[in-house]
Amino acid sequence: MNLFEFCYGIIHWLVDLVNHLWYWLGDLLPWWFGDFFDAVGDFAASQGHLSVMTILLEVVVVVVIALINVLNFLWIFRKFMARMFDFYGPYYVGYRIGGWLQNLADGIKLFVKEIIVPAKADKMGYLLAPVIFVGSSILILATIPFSVDFGVSTNKSGDYVPAGALFALAAFAIAPFSILLAGWASNNKYTLIGGMRSAAQMMSYEIPLLMTVASVFLLAGSFGFVDIVNAQHDMWFGIPLFIGFIVFLVCLAAEVEIIPFDLPEAEAELVEGWTTEYGGMRFGLFYMTTTVRSYAGGALATALFLGGWQGPSLIPDEIWFLIKAYIVFVVFQWMTWSLPRVRVDQILGLGWKRLLPLAIINLMIAVALKSMGWF
């Protein structure tokens, strides 16, 4: 049973239940009402309606999973940082579970703060930017399956979206535009520079990122996550494409804007960069979504290079996938806390002069492996 069937079953059961009451209600009323009631009930039980409702339920499932992961990630992020820095981290709020509830407390605190729009901001852009940022980031998660059965982008017969990986990367690349929009619309010099930096940075890392992913597509012979992961049954792509994996991780760090490459929100020189003018829950959403993106990055690295949900079957596939994604996340955090920030011209130099040649070498290795017939 895959996720679609599960949700379909729930929706089917619910619609049956409601329809039962509905038809009973219709029988009590005069016949012309009854016809109307019958028509509505038939529509509710129709195949199209059930599919749409199933997809909506799946979306809810994905968002809930994303939010639970975000809470876990923020907790790991704080605890790991604390352990690296010789202090305890979150402790008192929910202390029997290691301060896990601290993030919920922070969220509630951000929720009750006043929403302030700067007087001279471009209101449309200012309000739209968080929507695009959050929406495009959660969209990434919709395409990444946890296992063959646990993916949103599957239909009733178990088919999955054939180009899911391409779609995920496309959704990943939307965020810099919303950052640029937020930076421009806030009408502040720091945010403007932050937004421009984001655009400049995207130019430098996006191309090597896609080149390394292209090598994975080449070896797997598919754009879909399920095929890519199944192709790694004998060997993870991270081993033959070791150079590509490193390039991918570096580019991913730039993509999710963590510290060696967090130029758009460089707090030392740009206060808080493009998020300077956002307060309250809008800032909370940005903060949360940055973590969502870290998680999505870890999940992408897992699916493309670390064998996805492949692993000894002692524990379920989904848990394998999450363990690997969490490990990638922790490595990212480790990098964040132990490296200084690079300068904007240096990241351009890094992207074009170092990562792009390495990505091309990696692509050539992939071509060689494929033409040898080893994959």
Next chain:
Amino acid sequence: MAEMWINMGPQHPMTHGLWNLRVKVDGETIVDAQPEIGYLHRGIEKLCEGKSYPQIIPLADRLCYGSSLTWSHLYCMAVEDLMRVEVPERAEYIRVLTIEMQRIVSHLMWLAAYAGDLGLAAGFVYTMRDREVFLDLFQSLTGARITYNFPRIGGVAHDLPPNFERDSLRALSYFEGRLKEYEDMFEGSKIFMMRNVDVGILRKEDAINLGVTGPTLRASGVTYDLRKDVPYSVYEEMDFDVATHKDCDCYARYRVRMDEMWESCKIMRQALQKMPKGKWRIVAPRNAPVGTGLARVEDPRGEGVIYVVGDGSERPYRVKIRSPIFVTVSAAPKMLIGYKLADVVAIMGGLDMCIGETDR
């Protein structure tokens, strides 16, 4: 992008205090810069005129939160010069010991702020943690952690507490191991070197012409240290080297301060070893004679000078404070122009700004 002015300050993470750096940027490149200070002016020089000589010591502590003991020591030296008071030898050794400890504390705070500016969170936390070791020593000696109120006119307030020598030696051996670790952590990081080497060049001639002193001057290749050139207190007895570097960039300033911490450890060990027995304080007269007193010391940030004019009463007629950072910050445009906006934090962080003494 058109050129625009950006106000970095007065409320800005880069400033480490309350001042404003206006930079004119063309895209990301700095084409002009204007430092603006005066936001933290408390009128300390004028306040001194209404207080008696011993009452000014805690006020002198407040000149710099980073190295308060240096400033109260400097003030006491200036008043001793005015009153012609001879300080007991043990007091001089205790002073040298404590101001070298203060230098380490100050440089550690600089290192922490510098690491934080560059985005190196681990550097910030580790250096602040090891600063605590010396703050604990200060607490056992003076009872305070930031503003100590420890030197007195004619000596120091207390003798060393029991086991202070043992604790200091332990702290030093712990700290020397840590210092090695920091050097590995900072210089072993390729990104740290990318951010520092050849950034914020201040040539030797420019540094001398602008009146820059302290580690910034020594990082421009000038061997000038008041502890060696105009020895005060008992620095003549100490064996240490003046840390200099000829690269003139941010990395040179970092290197000079790291070397100074090693030298401070050496001086502290010698002071503990040579410390004589005897009195640690003599009673100074209440009223100063008519005349002037002047003292110069090598502050962690540069050359600090206090000039006191006495008029025969128990209060000074005038106190003039020469702050090193007040002069150094005027060299900021020279260092900034031509570099990127992100280099502002590296360059200004490398100067170790302290606004308390700058605005007074």
